[in-house]
Amino acid sequence: ESTRGRLLDILAKHNEEYVSGQMLSDQLNISRPAVWKHMKELEKDGYVMEAVPRKGYRILSFPNKVSQNTIQWGLKTKWLGQHMLHKTSTPSTQMLAHNQAQNGSAHGTVIIADEQTNGRGRLHRQWYSHKGEGIWMSMILRPTMEPHLSPQLTLLAATVLAETLKRHCGVKPQIKWPNDILIHDKKVAGILTELQAEQDQVNYIVLGIGMNVNQPNTAFIGELQRKATSLHLQTNQTWDISALVQDILQTFEKRYDEYMENGFAHVKLRWEAFGYKLGEIVPIHTHQNKWYGRLMGIEEDGALYVLDENGQGHILYSAEIEWGKDYV
Numbered sequence: 001e002s003t004r005g006r007l008l009d010i011l012a013k014h015n016e017e018y019v020s021g022q023m024l025s026d027q028l029n030i031s032r033p034a035v036w037k038h039m040k041e042l043e044k045d046g047y048v049m050e051a052v053p054r055k056g057y058r059i060l061s062f063p064n065k066v067s068q069n070t071i072q073w074g075l076k077t078k079w080l081g082q083h084m085l086h087k088t089s090t091p092s093t094q095m096l097a098h099n100q101a102q103n104g105s106a107h108g109t110v111i112i113a114d115e116q117t118n119g120r121g122r123l124h125r126q127w128y129s130h131k132g133e134g135i136w137m138s139m140i141l142r143p144t145m146e147p148h149l150s151p152q153l154t155l156l157a158a159t160v161l162a163e164t165l166k167r168h169c170g171v172k173p174q175i176k177w178p179n180d181i182l183i184h185d186k187k188v189a190g191i192l193t194e195l196q197a198e199q200d201q202v203n204y205i206v207l208g209i210g211m212n213v214n215q216p217n218t219a220f221i222g223e224l225q226r227k228a229t230s231l232h233l234q235t236n237q238t239w240d241i242s243a244l245v246q247d248i249l250q251t252f253e254k255r256y257d258e259y260m261e262n263g264f265a266h267v268k269l270r271w272e273a274f275g276y277k278l279g280e281i282v283p284i285h286t287h288q289n290k291w292y293g294r295l296m297g298i299e300e301d302g303a304l305y306v307l308d309e310n311g312q313g314h315i316l317y318s319a320e321i322e323w324g325k326d327y328v
């Protein structure tokens with residue numbers, strides 16, 4: 001743990017009480033001017049500190065902006081997010097995560113940014129990632145697994161987001177296959193999984209999560225106006241991004257460990273409980289064709305199972321399901 005993290009820990013444990021500079025310097029094994037320097041750094045992160053002569057220091061308030069400190073502060077995980085890199089601005093956290101992974105970053109490393117200037121969705125589509133309004137993060141995972149099973153991790157991530165949003169914000173999210181999170185037929189979050197693998201073993205996975213949190217109505221323009229939504233628009237509340245990130249990381253770690261131990265069956269059930277239009281007939285695009293099928297559920301390998309008009313079953317690996325309020 002970093003010195004600054006330990007410093008915050010000590011101050012937080014003392015709550016409203018002052019902690020003397022001498023005690024901090026003793027406990028952290030650094031000089032008193034070094035303690036002072038860390039305080040100044042924390043203030044840059046948005047902490048409001050009070051320093052009183054002969055009494056010491058205390059925290060008056062925590063930042064509402066995101067930093068490695070605000071996320072790691074009180075983060076109850078064993079391995080996920082214990083290594084973290086936070087940027088105020090970056091082209092794409094996916095790109096950064098790939099670089100980090102190739103340089104040997106540990107399993108569970110999290111890269112997060114306030115803003116992405118070149119955020120990406122699947123098939124090189126753009127992902128709108130405006131400053132401070134959402135969660136733009138990528139995690140590096142190094143699972144012992146065969147590459148063909150990796151779509152299960154995308155589905156797992158989708159269930160984690162749905163589950164966390166429901167519990168944390170009281171909304172009713174749905175998962176559109178394979179990995180879009182919708183609320184009231186509008187996209188609130190997306191997942192992008194990228195894989196580096198050998199023949200029969202995953203080398204690493206970069207799992208990117210984009211979630212719209214505090215965007216106002218005016219944030220979404222053009223096609224996004226009818227396609228996208230934010231938690232703020234759905235709940236009329238402004239959400240603490242660090243707290244939400246912590247919850248996502250904690251829930252993800254728990255579900256990931258369960259999945260590694262017990263397999264996919266529970267993930268499948270949970271995914272299906274959130275499944276968008278499951279049991280319904282919807283327009284489906286595969287290759288150049290548009291046809292109507294009844295969404296039945298997902299397969300062990302993450303494929304979508306659909307019945308066509310003749311009751312014939314189809315297992316789909318790539319398809320677009322038409323969605324939104326305005327299709328028919």
Ligand code: BTX
Nearest residue numbers: 092094119120121122125127128137190191208209210228
């Ligand atoms: P996707 O290809 O399923 O969705 C991309 C489509 O979603 C776009 O074509 C556009 O129509 C719509 N869209 C773009 N931005 C938004 C937005 N903010 N909210 C709702 N809809 C939008 C989904 O791709 C996967 C997105 C992953 C994003 C994360 S953010 C952290 C990481 N870094 C990075 O560059 N990508 C990932």
